[in-house]
Amino acid sequence: MKKVLTVLAALVVIVVVAAGAQQWLSQTNKGGPVGPPETSEATMVTQPDHCPRVEVLVAPGTWESSKTDDPFNPTANPKSFMLNISRPLQEAYPAHEVKVWTLPYTAQFKNINSQNEMPYDESREEGIATMETEMRDVFRECPLTDYILTGFSQGAVIAGDIANKIGTGTGVVPAERIRGVALIADGRREPNVGQHVGNPVGGVGAEIALQPLNLLVQPVVPGATMRGPRQGGFGALNDRTFEICAPNDAICDAPREIGNALGRATEMVQANGVHSVYATNPYVIPDTTANQWVVEWAKGLINR
Template structure:
């Protein structure tokens, strides 16, 4: 009997050990309930946008002699005849600033020209353009980071159009803080780097090209007339992903954006190409730029259509 009890006890111990091993292999010890699934950790809270963040930020970049570095970006006073005011004022009247924040780049906006005494004292085109680009990008980067849902429209005239086009090039090729999908559109009026077939021309057809492209082969001659004005040629990559909403407006025979392409004519008109001629100064009223309307009226109507669709 004693031997029988020993044998039975041994069998029970072996059985318990076998059960324990089986449970261990199954991932739980004897008598231990499997762990219950833990609820996922809550996602970190995204800070709310500041109350001033608009649905759309409209950035306007004035042309040469139409701005100053100390100007008020919300109420420009440097030049009351500034062409861009014919676009920004109607938009400010149409929308509350909390919906459409109209901001005008304050920069030197000059173009050194040795042909006039005043011109010889001015900032060079390269320095002025770089300043305008930096100030515009500073605003765009600030709003893009602070207001993640804000979309953007950029518009510029003359030197401001060159800056607007350069920034659109950066955005469209994903080299900018503003992603392409956040840019609703860009309007360049009298762009010195305009190319036929790059972007959209909503107006009259023009056969020439921008002065910065036309004059690139004559860089030495251009610098002799306007020191510090680098003719950079076309924009590498064009407008990339925003080509379908990059609008190039140019008056026929405006030598800034519709310059002749033959070198003989270019050499003869080198001085005029670097200056604003009569046609270049008439975009506010010229009926031949966009049939049936004017450049500022078209831009305001287009902007309102894009904004109202948001």
């Protein structure tokens, strides 16, 4: 009897083991789970060692750049305001860690006094396409690199338009890759869109103020469409986008009320006075200047 029980127990063990083996083989043949899932190297996001942690994209204003300029050592206009931002950042960080890239584009504004220049619309679109190509190429090779965007005047419009597309889901890189955006004298500045920095201003960007007068201003600025506000604002980037505007700057602090269209358009073309002294104007941001604020802000984002 004892031998019979022993044989029966052995048979039960064999049956259980055989059933388990059959189930394992069945799952293996069907591609089913056979144990804890393993992390595939193909699903891990990596990038080459030469990729920078952060790329700072700098967009100069009208007449401060050229299509053939060197994005790492721009010399098209030695007095370009944005050099007061790009150079301190290049000096503060090694190039392999922080890439500082200055947008090379035609940067012109055809107007009644400069009929041979590229129209504003074409110049702006060229700038947008060039900057987006740079971001697209870097993102393709370096998917973990983050970006900081900053621009002045026409460059602020370019950087702001790109931020608008990224923030609303139609840009060339995901919104989570943008650490921040700083726009100085943005011609499409809209109150309560983005974060305002500095002393209060009561006006709006020239493109918004002059939109109802677009046809009337064309004799002064042919090929410069006054497009109004950015649809969707900055979307997901709203809390990371900062607008800097000097009080009474006709480019970003234009009066809301419709007045003399030709006079307002002429002010936009001349863009002198307040618009030309952001590097030294102490009344834009208390206790600092616009460029100094952007440099320290960018360092804070890079160092985090």
